[in-house]
Amino acid sequence: MLRSIAWLLVLMLAAGSAFGRTLEEIERSRELRICVAGSSADYYRANGEDFARYLGVEARTVTLAQWDQQFHNAQGVTVQGERYEAAPLATGKCDLYPNDLHITDWRKTKMTLVPYFATRNVVVARPEMRSVLRREADLGGRKASVQAGTAYEAWLQGFNAGLGESAPVAIETAPTAKSMQAVAQRRADFTVIAAESAFHWVRNDLDNLDMLFPVGDATAAGWGIAFAAPDLERALQRYFDDSRRVGSPLDQSWRRKYGVSLMEYQLFSASFDRSGKWHERWVAWGIPGGAALAGVLLAMLFWATRLRREAGRHQLTLKALQQSHDQLTRDANRRRAVSDLLLALQQVDTLAAFARIVLRELARQLPMGQALLVLVDEDLGVRALAHYAGSGPTAEQTLSQWPTTAGMVERCAATGEPVLIETPGADYLRIQSGLGHCSPAAIYLLPIRHAGRVTAIIELALTEAFSQDHRLLLMDMEPIVAVGIQRFVGEDAAGAAAGPVRHVEEVQAP
Incomplete structure (x- = not known):
């Protein structure tokens, strides 16, 4: 009797594990078993x-x-044509696949997929291919590189199957990062x-990658769980609903990963093809056959209004x-400009050269x-270090020719606040270069601060109005500039203290 009860318990445990958790x-176990895969596993x-924190349990990730x-x-x-529960879910090794799986018919035969955003496949190639690759x-006859086992590979295989006798796409499989590298290096x-x-890949390599056009139909993407876990499915759906707000952890995670937040991406996905939606509405509200002509006209007017609103x-x-x-x-252009400045300053060995490179960049x-x-x-x-354009052969001489601007520099140094003069007029300051003279559209003085003190000032005479983008670039x-100046001042204290300092205003011919 005891032996029979023991065997029954073993069978019950085995049966329980065969249907996932x-x-x-x-x-009850206080543990969510998470399984991740692919190049975006982190x-x-x-x-x-x-999501584990949302549930109030510990996460164990594999x-x-x-x-x-x-x-x-x-x-x-993996047997796509057979229905079975994926073994990692069925055995309880995994409770959750948070891997943004494209929801396809064959995948739905392996697990429950809980959707939370719509997506669409797009073609990514080098920018010069835009004039060559315009449509599917x-x-x-081209060569493609995609990650094996993904919906992208499946789409390409389906595309080839529909080509008939035309030249098929040569498909090479590699992890996503290596596929992008193959495209950037012209190997695919x-x-x-x-x-x-x-969004993520293209914005991180704008010189070598470009998003050309969408392919296939819009599809849903979501997370996978075991079939016999409807309570977990409901919890996931609540989590997704709660995350559809600006600043949610999932929203911020998208921005860090893709350079676009979940809420911003939903604006993008809203522009996907909605023909299916319109079809459903017309079926639901279509006028039955044989209705009066007046009813048909009213329905047409109603839908025309709805269409205009949509x-x-x-x-x-x-x-x-x-x-x-x-x-x-x-934002990407500003980051690139900062990187260019850092690269240009790597070989500088004097304060004067440092100042010239800063103005050049x-x-x-x-x-x-x-x-x-x-x-x-x-x-x-103040002591002039470098100038860009201007009438004087040196920064000091250029400064001496514009003594009326000394007050701006003194004010900026004393307050530590930027100074902006918009449309200063022809009588105040003239931009001088080898191409002639003109009035600046704006003058801007930027204090360079280090350890709470103004150590330098950059004065700019601009040919266009000073914008918020200009301000953000200078802030970055x-x-x-502050750290670089402090380094050279420490190494060349004697040069910094030599003689009285005077104010400089304009710049040397480019």
Whole structure:
């Protein structure tokens, strides 16, 4: 009798593990078993562990060796045409795949997939391929590199199957990072990847990668769990609903990963093809056959109004997306400008050379007619270090020709605050260079601070109005300039103290 009871318990435990773990079992064990895979495993780990905190349990995360391992059966292989529960979920090794899986029919036969955003595959290639690859038909005969076992590879295989006798795409499989590298290095013509991932890769390599056009249909992406865990499915859906707000952990995680937040991306996904939605509405509200002509006309008027309203929403969505894209592009350009400055300053060995390089790099990024960089001592005296354009052969001589601006520099040094003079007029200051003279559109003085004290001032005479983008770029560069000046002042104290200091205002011919 005891032996029979023992065997019954063993069978019950085995049966329980064959159906995966429910939320109730997860909460009882105080542990959520997370399995991540692919080139974005660290990103998926962070999101899965945030969900564990949402549930109030500990996270135990395992990285699977291969992407395809998520769909393996008990024999360790993936059979797309068979229905079974993925072995890692069925055995309780994994409770959750937070891997943003594209929800396809065959994957739904292996697990429950809980959607939380819509996505679409896009073609990514080098920028010069934009004039060559304009539509899906142009991909035939080209070489593609994609990650094996993904929906991207499946789309390419389906594309090839529909080509008939036309030249198929040569498909090479590699992890996503290596596929992007192959495209950037011209070893592959293009790759296919989800739109949200394309934001990340393209914005980090604008010189070598470009997002060309979408392919296939919009699809949902979500996280995978065991079939017999409806309570966990409901908890996941609540988590996704709570995360659809600006500043949520998932929203911020998207921004760190892709350079676009979840909420911003939803604006992008809202512009996906909605033909299915319209079809459903027409079926639900269509006028039955044989209805009176007046009823048909009323229905047409009703839907025309709805269409105009939807078109207006669509335009607002596209405008918001464009504004977001423009802002992200400006942010990327600022980061690149800061990187260029750091690179240019690596070989500088004197304070004067340092100052010249700083003004040269600023001239590459700003609409700068003249510029001057002066050193400020502890008594608020100033000494000219370098100029850009201007009439004098040296920075000191250029400074001496514009004594009326000394008050601006003294004010900036004393207060530690920037000085902006908009449309100063022809009688105040003239930009001088080998190309002639003109009035500046704006004059801006930037204090360079170190350890709470103004150590230098950069004065700019601009040919265009001073903008917020200009201000942000200068704010990003200020710490680099401050640290560099402090380094050279410490090494060349004698030079910094030699003689009285005077104010310089304009710049040397480019």
